[in-house]
Every structure is written in structure tokens, then in C-alpha cells.
Amino acid sequence: MTNWMVIVAIAVGTYAIRVSMFVGLAGRPVPAWLASRFDVVGPAAIGALLAAYVLGHRHTAPPVAVAGAVAFVAARRTGNLYAALVAGLPLVWTLQRLGM
């Protein structure tokens, strides 16, 4: 029973978080200072998620850092996210095999 209550509380709370600004700001003018922060939520999220990954996977961090840099260059050159995976994934696996 407690387990269900925890799940429902998290589900309801998470939905409220998701809806809050997405629906709350519908049809409303957003002040310039807030809009300029929203402009860079994407890069902020990517940086934060990457760091969280590194903290959770310290042992795989070196090969991932090398392949991540290659993936970055591949995506920037081609403008294609698939190129990042095609360039980066085999490289990580190879580096891991080599014991990096």
C-alpha cells in the first residue's frame, strides 16, 4: 500500500512539475529576463546530464570523454545526431576493449 502511495505521489508531483510552466505560460507574455534564461535551458540541461553521467560512471569516463569529443565534432560537421553515434559508439567500445 505504501509502495502504491509513493508511486502515485511521485507520478502526480512529476506531472504537476511538467505542467506548471508549460501550461501556466500559455498565451502569456514572458518577461525578457525569463525568456533569455529559457533560451539556454537546452545547453544547461545537456551539461548537467553529462556531468551526472560522469559521476555515476566514473570507471567509463575516460573513453567516453574521448569518444564524446569525437561525437561532438562529427555532429558539428554534419549537423546530424546519427553521425555522433556512428563515430562515437564504436570508438568507446574499442577504447574499452583496449583497457582505457
Add this chain to the structure above:
Amino acid sequence: MIAVAFTRTRSATRDAAVAGVRAVAPMAVALVPFGLAIGATIADSSLDPWPNWTASFLVFAGSAQFAMVDMVSRGEAPVMVVLTALLINLRFAAYGGSMARWFGGTSRRCRAALAFTLVDQTYLATANDAAKSVRTPAERVAFFVGSSTYIGLIWIGSQTVGLVAGASLPSSLDLGVAAPISLCGLLASSAKTTRAVEVAVVSAAVVLLGSPLIGPGALVVAIAAATSIGSTKKGEES
């Protein structure tokens, strides 16, 4: 003439949905081992499997669900479990705020429905798309629904397989690394200004330094702190 216009609109909407699937698919690769691992963890724990499986779609957020399963199975206080999961998910509020302007002309009811599947992958795919393509409101919605459907199927499917079969992928093929690799690829298209690069670096630094102190709150604190860099100040007109 009307029929032609109608057909064109329909196919443009379908194209947008397909674009949504294609945009999110590289990020979905990393969800397979994650979903399998959560499913297998639930199966291996003393927890009631099916309620915890429903969290795959009721909560629809991997890191929070993983923290929940872990904490509940270790017997942590329910209030702490809920607070931890919500802190991890608090970043979705920033995603919602950032997405709001790309969905102009979309009703509140429609937004409320779309919000169910607002996660890292669907937000980042939409942000990437909004930066480079002009779309009608219907096409934006179709793009988001396409991304969400694909992510949802992969996510719920992999958790189900993990729960039923206790399966995990062979360790020789670490698909989990697709998560940081695709994030690095996304960064290439997302961080095209000096300010955006600075924001990404500062955000990463806040998580690295702040996690030992504030734990699950680090993600949202990092996003809140980093986005203030170079932003228009409060009360200042741009």
C-alpha cells in the same frame, strides 16, 4: 483545391511526426539498457513487481524511478523517496517554460496532454528542431507526439522485458554509453553561441561540485544557476 490543401496539411503533419521519431531515436538507444536494468532490479528486489512497473508510464522518468525503486527496496522513509524523486524531476519545469513559446497557438488542454511525456529526450529533440525548422502548431504537436510515442514504446517495452525475463544485455556491448555520446552530439547543435557554451560548462561544473552537497537537487540548481549567465537582468528591457 481544398482537398489538395487538406492532403498537403495531413502529409506535412505526418512528416513532422516522422521527424520527431527520427530526432529522438539516437537518444532512445541508451534507454534500452536502462529500462532493462530497472525492470531486472524490480524483479530481483522484494518489491511488488507490477505497481513498480506501472511507474514506467505513470512517472515516465528514468532517473527518478530508479532512485525510487532503490530507496523503497532499502526501506527508506516514503516521504524522503517522494522528495528525492521530485527533486530529480524538478528540471522538467524549466523544460516546460522553455517549450512554451514553441507551442504558441496550442490550447491549454493540448499542452496538458503533451506534458505527460515531457522528458530530457523529448525536450532536447524539440529544442533542436525548433532552432532549425519553422512549423505550424499542428506540426509541432505532431513532432512532439512522434518523439514521445517512440520513446514511450522503447522505455515501457524494455522495462517489461527486464521485469519478465530479468534480462540484461551482454556486458560486451555497453549501450548505456550511447547516453553521453548522444548528449555530446546534441551539444554540438545546441551550443552554437559563446553564451550557450559557457552555460553548458557552468551547469556541468555545478553538478560535479554540487552533487556531494545537494545530491538529487544538483540538476535543477545547475540549470537555474547556469541559465542566469549572460541573461537579461530582471527589470532591464532587451
